[in-house]
Every structure is written in structure tokens, then in C-alpha cells.
Amino acid sequence: MAVPERATLLWLFRTMATIRAFEERHMQEVNAGKPIGGGHSSIGEEAVPSGVCAHLTDRDFVASTHRGHGHCIAKGVDVKGMMAELLGRSTGVCRGKGGSMHIADVSKGMLGANGVVGSNLPLATGAGLTAKLRGQGQVSVSFFGDGASNQGTFHESLNLAAIWKLPVVYVCENNMYAESTPVEYSTSVKDIAQRAASYDIPGVIADGMDVLDVYEKAGRAVERARRGEGPTLLECKTYRYFGHFLADDPHRYRTKEEEDGYRARDAIATFKKRAVEGKWLTAQEMEAEEKQAYSLMEEAVRFAEDSPPPSLDDLLTDVYVSYPRSKA
Amino acid sequence: MAVPERATLLWLFRTMATIRAFEERHMQEVNAGKPIGGGHSSIGEEAVPSGVCAHLTDRDFVASTHRGHGHCIAKGVDVKGMMAELLGRSTGVCRGKGGSMHIADVSKGMLGANGVVGSNLPLATGAGLTAKLRGQGQVSVSFFGDGASNQGTFHESLNLAAIWKLPVVYVCENNMYAESTPVEYSTSVKDIAQRAASYDIPGVIADGMDVLDVYEKAGRAVERARRGEGPTLLECKTYRYFGHFLADDPHRYRTKEEEDGYRARDAIATFKKRAVEGKWLTAQEMEAEEKQAYSLMEEAVRFAEDSPPPSLDDLLTDVYVSYPRSKA
Amino acid sequence: MTTTTATRQITYGEAEREALREEMRRDPNVIIMGEDIAGAAGRPGFTDAWGGPFGSTKGLIQEFGAERVRDTPISEAGFIGAAVGAAATGMRPVADLMFIDFIGCCLDQIMNNAAKMRYMFGGKSRMPLTIMTRIGAGVGSAAQHSETLYSMLTHLPGLKVVAPSDAYTAKGLLISAIRDDDPVIVCDHKRLLGRRGPVPEEAYTWPIGKARVLKPGKDVTLVGISLMTGVCLDAAAALAKEGVDAEVIDLLSLSPLDDEAILTSVKKTQRLVVVDEDTPRCSLATDIAALVADEAFDYLAAPVKRITAPHTPVPFSRVLEQAYIPNAQRVVDTVKGIMG
């Protein structure tokens, strides 16, 4: 494996650190009872969106899941606008109307988190169709979970993308659980990548705890897509450190030992160690990045809290309202 | 390949001949403008339901498609009641309320033709669940087309049956077309059986123009299911001689040569030839069976035409009717 | 706006094809996707085998090619969801859902993505998606191919729903739907597709949200939808012979609803009968009745009546199917019952 260039390494680290800082800060706010509705933390999985989105620009598309904060950040969505969104403020990226499960910024090619498991795969496929029809080398990425790989939309989307040779990368974030359900129960194959055989497309497994492995394999898939050779199914084996949502206690369905095993391979810590050992980046500059990420979150929370909530008029905007006329 | 015993051979031949006679007679009625709504002919595909259902009893289940007459006959549904159904009579197996696309006889384990492509796979899966919970060795079969194999229900059903080891045989009748759409356009794999890899279950290809090949391979799948070893995906390569529905001219999307090629391998004619050559059955007894099948159809049409249509009261029965009260 | 001076007569289906052709010429972002909309996809030597199950897209692939007139596998959630994704990223797709009865295969994409994205994203996205689909009983296709069902979609915020009643409105509404930045469902009654009527050759729009009065009258308001508009006109003609002067409103848009047109008419006639082929519960029929019982209450001289299909699936046998569908006689009888 070739080591990416310094700017890329720095971007990968910064992105992972920003995601983690964001998720931690958000968790803190949720625990303080601020945003109702909670949210799904992606702590532990930072390497996946970072390694994939490193290959994308604002002109490429991402369709995301209920666990979407990391995808947003890696796709370049403004962190302050995100925090304001999660706190339901009018300055949120969705003006406070979407919240965690529908956070989006179409101007960045981020087509939204999605509260319906499996629902984003057709969306990403359609974005891939746009890319193909436009012919400008854009690429579309769907992130989805191991659980989502059992939805019918997975099958229909991969078949469509395969027969139409669409520039889509289907990234399965296999964190081994769908809520409390272990993947070995829900899923009839050991590796989800194996399902690529049903579509005659490449099925690739990456170590989702190793950002460089994800980066390399996603790079190949994105390049293949940009060249017009069609879709790839990329399975990233990863782990969420916390519960399914913030109030969920994961020890009801998995062992502490299993968790410790993954935490010992923490993507950020491992990267730091390797970067120092390989003299790619210095410990100081990485610590500075981390500090910077945490202080950005302070700023983001302050920004959000200083922002007003939406006005009541916003209830009826952004949708044609026909009935009852102006009475709702 | 071991030649089945004489009674089985006779059953296979009689069933194929009955299906063909039924479809021809129905076509005649449709062309005479009798049943409105037409129907989907299965002429050319007779070997598939015959070879599969030879392994089933009334206690086993079949879930069928829009092209369901053959499945009904092979599953033992009364031919007179079927003809009456297609002509909309009160003596029809569904009392005239279902018609060709919903013809059913639950008492025979025939859970219905189905007008929604792909919709029967979950039904058959559920019947397989019943079979498993009952623990009496029942088996469930889903027939579906090449087109249906691109529906999400295919994926969800096969995954469920695989993880739960349900006694279900998924029989893909690959007749190379879904309406006018060739399978090589719609489907990302050469052989649909290949998709079994996504579920870690056997994927088997049978020659759907050869009833003995279907019989043998279906037998293995049914036995596996009865033993509690789980589902099989059995792809039968076959061909419909006529259009998608009776008014469809198939020469708008396929060549006469292709058709001729399949007709030259006609399942009934081939079987006859081999049976005579192998001295399994005599030409005379097979001709008698065919004659018998055609005269059964005369009888069936007469029965149907002598039967009254449903009474207007039937509009509101067989469903709770709440509203508007007794006013419809 | 309620009539046309065109003299050329074409069918409803041809009118829609013309709308598609004109919009595809006008805007390269317009594409069509659906099962067998061209046919024989990818088969050398067999272009345009079907041109759509109802011929609505016949001839378009020759002019616009297979990239823009795109046959799909049988994967409603997949390809309609892909149309949603394409619309979110700058295309203006028209997706063909063969029968509205198949809505359950793809409703999630329509209700959770297409209908909600603009609102959920704080207005920062557009969803210029059109879905064409076929409704209605009467052709012997039984329970899974004969539903009307538009009431279910009208229930959903974020969707616009229209139901043309003739060739003229079919073309105008389809063009409006394609140009609209919100998702629009166009419900075509299978028994209207072959009917001829005057249609201008050039592109024109019929505004979404606008009903029309097809026959003015002073004694009772009949609201018709899709095929039922013709039933209302027949009933009005029969009623005229008996001295009852019915006003016939052709609803055309189900969402948004032209409540002004309905209220104005009922305030004049003081009586309302809604004729709707959909099943009765939580339907367009109840919707319009409820509107009037609230906002025109003081004008009403008689109970508000609804004539609908019964609350059952569609039966196969012809005698039952005919009894299932509302007809002019039922309208006449109902009107007489409230004229007293």
C-alpha cells in the first residue's frame, strides 16, 4: 500500500478528529437534555466516511443514513450549521426542520441523512444516473449498514446500477449490529461483499478501522466509477462504540471484550501511532488538529445557542400548503 | 438420471397435456371475446409446474404469479372450477371474484395467482414458516419469473428463508422475457441461479423444456426442504410460445427463429418421443391422455357456461363492509 | 381556460405522448423511466417494441434515445427511487408506474423521500419529479389492477396529485406536472386513454390546483373526478330533461384542491353530490364533503352526498365489476333524493 500524500493524510486525520469531536459534543448536549430526539452516534466508525469522501468533491453525491453526522462532515457540510440543526435552530443547515435523521446540504452534494433503513440506496442510484447522463465524471456514494443490506432496495439498486453501469459506490458500513440484532443472525452470508456476485460487480472488503485501507479501496471504486465502468460494493468492517442510539446500552447484546477489541484498534489512535512511526505527520500537528476540532465544537454550540428557533411561520413553508387554507 | 416410475411418468405427461389443453381452450374463449381481461398463457412452460408439483401433495403450498393456470392445474385445482372462474361464474373456484390473476384454491394448498410481480415470494416464505412451525414436513414453493427476480421481495424472501432454514423452493421460471424486456437487459447476471450465492443456499439450473430434468432437480430441492435443510433457488430455463398476454405480438421483440428453436424442443413432444423410444409409455396411452384433456376442457367450458354469474349481493360479501352502510 | 378552440382530435394517450415529446425537446433534463416504455430494451433490431404498456411513449425512443427513454427492470422501489434521486440532483424525470395498484412496491420512496425532502431540508432542495400511473376499474383486470386509490396519495403532504378527464386536460396537466418543481402524480384512467378530443398542437399548460366548470347550473353541484366527470355530464343531461339544472365541476387537481371553485358553486346551488370511483373511506369524496360542510354550511339546503365505489376490493366477474363502478343512474337518483 502506497502512503497517500501529506495533504491527504492531514485531511484524513482532521476529518476523523472532527467527526469524533462533533459526536462527543453532540452526545454531551443530548445528555444535557438539549436536543430532544437524541441521535445515532458514529463514534468508532470515523475511518469509513473519511476514507471514502477523501476521493469526492462537492460535485459528487452522498446519500446517507440515520447515522449520518460523519458522512456530512466528511462531505464538507458546515459544522456550525450542523450543530444548529441538531439543536433545532433557524440557522441550521435545514433551518431546524430536518434534525439529526434528515440533516442535509444539497449544495455540498450531501443528499441527506435518511430515517428509513435502506431508503437511500435508490436515491444514490438516481444521483448516479444524473452523473451518467451529465457525463462529467461525477460519482455517487451510498452509505448503508449491515442491517440495510437485507432490504429489497439494496437488491434493486445494485441491479439497476450494474445493468446501467452507473458511477455509484455502495459502501456497506458493517458495524456488526442493526439495533440489537447481530449481523450473523440477520444476514445469510458471512461477508456482505459476497452479495456483489448477484450483480456481477466487484465486491471488496476493507478494514473499516483502518482509514488507509478504506482510502485505498474506496479510491479504486471511485476511479472505476469515474471511468464509466460501473458500480462497486465496498464492505467496510467497523464498529460503533456506543449504543444504537444514545440511550441504548449495548451491553445488553454484546460483550465488553468485543468492544475492547475494537477500541484497541481505534482508527484515530492507530492512525496517529502509524503516522508518527512512519514520520508522515508529527504528534504535535495531530494534537493541534484535535484541539482545533474540539474548539470548533465549542464555537458551533455557541453559534447554535445564540441562534433563534424557527419562527412559527416556518411550519407552513417549504411545502405547497393547500388545506386547510392558512388555518393550520 | 434415473427414469421415474410409470405412475409418475403418466402423471407428468397428463399434467403437461392438461395445462396445454386448458391454455388453448382458454385462449379460444378469450379470442371469442368471452372473458374480458384476457390472461397470460403458459403454453411452452408446462414442464416447470409439472416437474415441480409432482413432488407435492395437497398439504404443501404453492404461491403463483399472473401466469398461474399451469401452477393451479399441477397443484390439483379442479379444472372445471378454474374455467368457470375465468368466465366469471359463481361456480368458479373463487366464485367469480378473482379471475385469472387471482385464481386460487387454498384447500389444495394453492395460495393464489398474483397480479403483482414479486409479491408472492414473501407469501411462500410465510407458508414455509407455517410448515416449519408445524413440523410436519410440509414444503412451500414460490414460482416467479426472470423479471420478478429483480424485485426487492426476491432478496428479502431468500434471505429470510436462508437464515431461518425454511422449507421453501424458489422456482424461477426464466422464460427470457418480462413483458417485452429481455432478461439480458434487465438482469445483471447471466444465470439467475447465480444469485443463490447471496444467501449461501444451493442455486440450481434446470432445463425447463425437459420435464424429467425439472422433476429430478426439483425433487432434490423438495427433499432438502423436507429434511429441514433450508431453501433452494431452482432456475428453470423455459419459454412462452405466445405473447406476454394474449393480445401481445411477441415478434415485436424477438425472432421467429428463436421461437422455432424452443418449439423444436417442445416439452410435451420431446417427452412423448423419449417415452416411446424408452418404452416408458406407449404412444396410444399418451394420445388417449391428450384426447381426454381436450374433452375435459369441453366439459369445463360447458360447466362454466351453464353456471350463473355471481349475484349482485356478492359484491359486498367476503369482506367486512362498514361504509356506506348497505348502500353500495 | 375551460375549453379549447382546437379542432384537431387526438386521443388522451396521444395527447400525453405529445406533452412528453414537447417537454423533452424543450428541456434536456427531462427523461422518462419505466417498464417497457420503449420495449425490447437492448435487443438489436427491435427498437420501441411496446412504446409503453399503453402506447403512451411510443416513438419517443427514436427521437430521444435509450438514455432518456429508459426501460427499467421490474423494480419499482429501485427505479422510482432512482427517479427521486435524479430529480434531487438536477434532472426532471418522469417515472411510469404501470398501475397505481403497484404503489405499495415503491411508496416509501414517494412518501418519505420525494414528498418530504424539500420540507425536511428547509426548502434547500427541489423535487421536479412526475409520476404517471393508471387508475380505475372496468376492463376486467380485477382486484390488483383496477384500483383508483388517488385518495391515499392526496392524503400525503408534499405531493401534488392530478387526474385529467380528457385529452385536452391530459396534455395541459402533464406539461404542468413536468415543469413543476414539486413531485406530481398524474393519474390516468385506463378507460380514458383511447378517448378522442380536441387538443392544440403547441405546448400549453393547465394549472395544477385549478378545477373547471364544464356545465353551469343552478340547482345542484356535481363534482366529478377523472372518468366520473363524464358520468356527471351524463347525469346532468338526464337531469335536465327532468327540469333539474345541475352544475358540473371537473376537479382535475386533487392536491392542491381548488376549494374556491367548489365553494363558489355550492354557495350558488346549495346542493352537492361528489362522484368518485375511489373507495369511500377517507377519500376525495369525504374530503370535498367535509370542506363544504364546514365552509359552505350556511348555504346548504340538503345533505351532502357522495357516490363512490363500495368499500370492497374490485371484483372480477363483469356483472359485479359493473355494479362496482358509480354510474349516471345512481347520480340521477341521488340528486332526485335531495331536490325535494
Next chain:
Amino acid sequence: MTTTTATRQITYGEAEREALREEMRRDPNVIIMGEDIAGAAGRPGFTDAWGGPFGSTKGLIQEFGAERVRDTPISEAGFIGAAVGAAATGMRPVADLMFIDFIGCCLDQIMNNAAKMRYMFGGKSRMPLTIMTRIGAGVGSAAQHSETLYSMLTHLPGLKVVAPSDAYTAKGLLISAIRDDDPVIVCDHKRLLGRRGPVPEEAYTWPIGKARVLKPGKDVTLVGISLMTGVCLDAAAALAKEGVDAEVIDLLSLSPLDDEAILTSVKKTQRLVVVDEDTPRCSLATDIAALVADEAFDYLAAPVKRITAPHTPVPFSRVLEQAYIPNAQRVVDTVKGIMG
């Protein structure tokens, strides 16, 4: 039948769990299927990790085992369709659809198979299927987890739809649903699940199709559904202080509808306000208004009023979400407006 003499208080969710347990003991054909209804499926040492996302099935797997309390993958069309197939072949399954917002993933199985088979097959099959699902806004889950949506299902012939309003009716209706030979959708409001109320320990049924009068009154009829029944009671209490005597009907069954109960009440009070958290178009609110505008027209003294959510998706921000949901103040104001 409208009250219970029980004194034991348990939550709505516990009442449902009791109903499930009692019916599973009573009939070995009763099974439950759904995502995480036990949890940690197949993982040695971790039985019943969740007991359902809302705890409704907690403890059942210990008694009935994983064959009958069956966790499923995320495959709504697959497992709900499998429940339909199991019901058609002799089981009596209860399928758990986590949120009604996911109905679009499996509607085809419900509307084209479960709802129609009995009719299509000429009455020769049964469909003893129960689907439990969660409705309603107010917990900050935004547009894709907060819908009410039962109106869409009520529209469909062949389905029965119920919406309990407290622990007592939750248990009685769930038992009725399980014993019913037609498919029944049980809509549980998420904000009711934790509320306590008196519930008898033994099994009992609340008849499907039967509403109840929770507070008699003579001036105006308030019809509430699910959580909105409580809103009606609050409004009635506030109105009483102002001298308005409101009758509160708790609808409970949406399909079939207890039209007798509604008509009897409105004929007495002459005024109707329907309070429905669902969006307004083609909804239960219009359905009930239309019924009354037809069949109790001669008794009505004022316009028929509907109080509903606006015709928009559910917004996230708490201030907007609170404004979205109908409340007692709106009911009071509306009633005052028609008391004239």
C-alpha cells in the same frame, strides 16, 4: 363496556404485553415477528436484549421461545409478507412494524395480499393477521418517524384499523385484533405507551367497530382518536368552566367505523368537532365530517369542524413540532366559534 372496575394500574405498553402473553398462551398459532422484538437474536448469553424497541414484547421470548417470538432482519416487505403467508396457511401472526412511517416498505403485501385475499378468493380463505405499529408526533423524531397516517390504511377495503386511547382499550383491542379472522392494524401512539391506567388482569376484548362515550354532554360532540381523545377531554373540562357541555367520543376503531355512535351523539348535540392528529386531506377527520354532513344533516346547527395537523411533513424543531400537533386550546377556540 366504557369503563373498567379494575384498580390495578399498568402502562399502555404493559397492557399490550399482557394481551400478547395471554393470547400466546391461549392459542399456539399466535406468533410474533418483528425487528428486535426480543433482541440480540441468536447471540448466546444475551436473550431478550431489547424486548421490542418500545419494550412491548419484553419477557415473551423466555416463555415462548425464539420460534414464536421471532426477531427479523430489516426486511419489512419480506417479514410482513411472510406474516401474511403464515396467516393464510393457518397461523395467527402478529407482525410488528416499528413505525407506521415505514408502511411504504411493505404496503404492497398489506394492501394487495392481506387485505384482498379473502375477497379475491371468494371467501375461501382467512387472514388472521395483526400488525402493531406506532404513530404520532411529539418526541422530536421529525418527518420520517412521527406520522399518524392511519387515514391511508382506513381508506383500504379489507383492512380493519384500530387506535386505542389508553391502557384499558389497548389490551382489549389487541386481543380482539389477534382473535379476528381479518387483518387488523393496531396503531399505538408513542406518547401513550408509558401512560398508566386501570387494566383487568384477565383477558378481555374490546369489540372492533365500537366507539365509546367518555364524557356525556349536550352542546357539542368532540370526536377524538388515540392521543387526541385526551386532548378532547382536556378541552371539554375547559369548556365546562365556560358553561359549554361537550360530549367526548373516543373513536377507537377507525375501520369499521362506529357511525351509529357518532350520529347518535351529533343528533343530540347538533354540533361536531373532530380532533385528529393526522394530516387533513382525505383523512379520518374528513371521513367523519362527511358522514355527519350526509346522515345527520337535518340536525346540524353549525358548520362541521375538523382540527388536524397542517398539510405538511412533521418538522423537527421543538417549537414547530408543538405547533404542529392539535391541542386543547385550539379545540376550545373552535367550539366557541360554533356555539354562536
